[in-house]
Amino acid sequence: MLSKYNENRTHLDNLSLGGISAFVAGSVNVASVIVFFAFTSNVTGHYAILAEEIAKGNWYQAAVVFAWIFAFFSGNFFSNLSVIHLDNFGRYLAHSLPMLCELLILLFLGFYGVFYYSGTLVETEWMVGMLLFAMGLQNGLTASISNFGIKTTHMTGLTTDLGILFSMFTKAKFRNNVLFRRKAQLLLLIASSYMLGGILSGMLYLKFEFGVFFFSAGFVVVILAYDWIKIQVLKNSRNRRIRFIYRARKEQNSKDKEGLAVDFKRHHG
Amino acid sequence: MNILKSVTIYPVFLFLAVVSFLALFLNGTSPHTKLLGTWEEVAWEYEKSDMWADKSQTNEKIVEPGIKEEIMENRLIHEAEYWTFSEKNKLHMVSNKRKSSDLTWQLKGRGHVLELLHSDGTKEFFNIQELTNDRLVLYFELDMQIKGIVKMIYKRRKDVK
Numbered sequence: 001m002l003s004k005y006n007e008n009r010t011h012l013d014n015l016s017l018g019g020i021s022a023f024v025a026g027s028v029n030v031a032s033v034i035v036f037f038a039f040t041s042n043v044t045g046h047y048a049i050l051a052e053e054i055a056k057g058n059w060y061q062a063a064v065v066f067a068w069i070f071a072f073f074s075g076n077f078f079s080n081l082s083v084i085h086l087d088n089f090g091r092y093l094a095h096s097l098p099m100l101c102e103l104l105i106l107l108f109l110g111f112y113g114v115f116y117y118s119g120t121l122v123e124t125e126w127m128v129g130m131l132l133f134a135m136g137l138q139n140g141l142t143a144s145i146s147n148f149g150i151k152t153t154h155m156t157g158l159t160t161d162l163g164i165l166f167s168m169f170t171k172a173k174f175r176n177n178v179l180f181r182r183k184a185q186l187l188l189l190i191a192s193s194y195m196l197g198g199i200l201s202g203m204l205y206l207k208f209e210f211g212v213f214f215f216s217a218g219f220v221v222v223i224l225a226y227d228w229i230k231i232q233v234l235k236n237s238r239n240r241r242i243r244f245i246y247r248a249r250k251e252q253n254s255k256d257k258e259g260l261a262v263d264f265k266r267h268h269g
Numbered sequence: 270m271n272i273l274k275s276v277t278i279y280p281v282f283l284f285l286a287v288v289s290f291l292a293l294f295l296n297g298t299s300p301h302t303k304l305l306g307t308w309e310e311v312a313w314e315y316e317k318s319d320m321w322a323d324k325s326q327t328n329e330k331i332v333e334p335g336i337k338e339e340i341m342e343n344r345l346i347h348e349a350e351y352w353t354f355s356e357k358n359k360l361h362m363v364s365n366k367r368k369s370s371d372l373t374w375q376l377k378g379r380g381h382v383l384e385l386l387h388s389d390g391t392k393e394f395f396n397i398q399e400l401t402n403d404r405l406v407l408y409f410e411l412d413m414q415i416k417g418i419v420k421m422i423y424k425r426r427k428d429v430k
Contacts, residue, residue: 036377036378037377037378037381037382038377038378038379049379053379056399058297058300058400059293059294059296059297060293060294060297060298060299060300060380061297061300061379061380061381062293062297063290063293063294063297064379064380065379066289066290066293067290070286070290119375119377119384120301120358120375121299121300121301121375121376121377121380122301124376124377124378125379
């Protein structure tokens with residue numbers, strides 16, 4: 001899911017990553033709306049709110065919303081920074097680091113919310129900022145490694161693309177185009193996963209409150225673990241193959257040597 | 270020259286972002302701070318036209334009696350003339366009949382939602398439409414898409430304890 005980059009990614013890779021990360025985005029967004037009354041994956045709304053607060057002269061609120069937008073921007077920035085600069089240290093490391101940071105943020109917020117949260121405005125502002133940073137990390141990573149094919153918190157763009165695609169499907173040549181059909185499948189899966197994540201998160205919040213962030217973190221672990229396990233399995237099977245080839249060559253060499261020794265003895269008596 | 274541009278552009282951008290944030294932040298006052306003090310109820314207005322008793326008189330915003338009772342049920346705050354928000358998140362309300370009550374208050378979101386917690390655990394949410402040094406406007410029954418059905422207007426009162 002994470003290790004492959006751009007054209008090396010298969011349709012299944014994109015579906016897996018898009019579906020699970022959209023689920024996480026939806027669950028986090030709904031949880032933050034319920035707890036903090038603020039969206040953490042609707043940056044379009046934050047721009048509108050920023051303009052509104054500036055127009056009203058509410059400078060403090062404008063500063064807070066500006067910081068939130070910048071947090072989302074920073075998440076995307078650092079995510080892609082990791083992808084392009086840490087590639088030499090290993091592709092899995094470069095691609096998984098942003099997700100790992102997101103996981104740590106979700107775990108921290110879940111822990112803090114369960115044990116320490118007292119509901120003050122300052123706490124709310126910081127926690128929403130951290131969630132926006134986490135969503136920026138996720139969105140930046142998925143967009144970057146999929147060549148902007150997957151954006152899991154960008155529902156406005158997704159809905160736009162879906163509208164365009166479905167209008168294109170009124171023509172047979174576009175309907176029969178495999179790439180367009182795959183794109184539509186991916187977008188529909190992302191939208192559905194986002195909704196499902198949001199619905200489940202809303203229902204779970206009633207029972208577990210801040211524990212719902214652990215639920216979201218669990219799915220991030222799935223994304224991280226999937227590639228890691230696959231890499232370990234591939235590594236082990238490659239090592240086994242190498243050992244097998246080495247043993248086979250060694251046996252062949254020793255047989256060749258025996259054959260030469262026999263020939264030598266026969267020849268020289 | 271190109272290297273110089275690429276090296277300087279990021280710090281410049283970051284500097285501008287930080288300066289913008291500080292300019293907004295330092296010029297503003299937190300809604301939490303603005304809310305502290307005593308507020309006197311000035312007016313109630315009703316926003317939803319289908320609640321009007323006499324639909325022919327569209328200038329009148331009187332809620333039908335049955336609906337008003339439903340709104341007033343379990344809501345001591347609507348009888349309270351004075352609201353005093355204290356630093357320790359305690360809200361002391363005094364009604365025009367000299368009835369008083371104490372609740373816990375919190376601000377949510379970017380400071381645009383007022384949450385009131387009653388002693389029995391029930392919560393109420395108000396959308397803070399306007400909060401200045403002298404005026405507080407609350408919309409009752411928070412809805413993310415549309416304004417609430419009741420608009421409550423308060424003015425700051427300095428001499429009530």
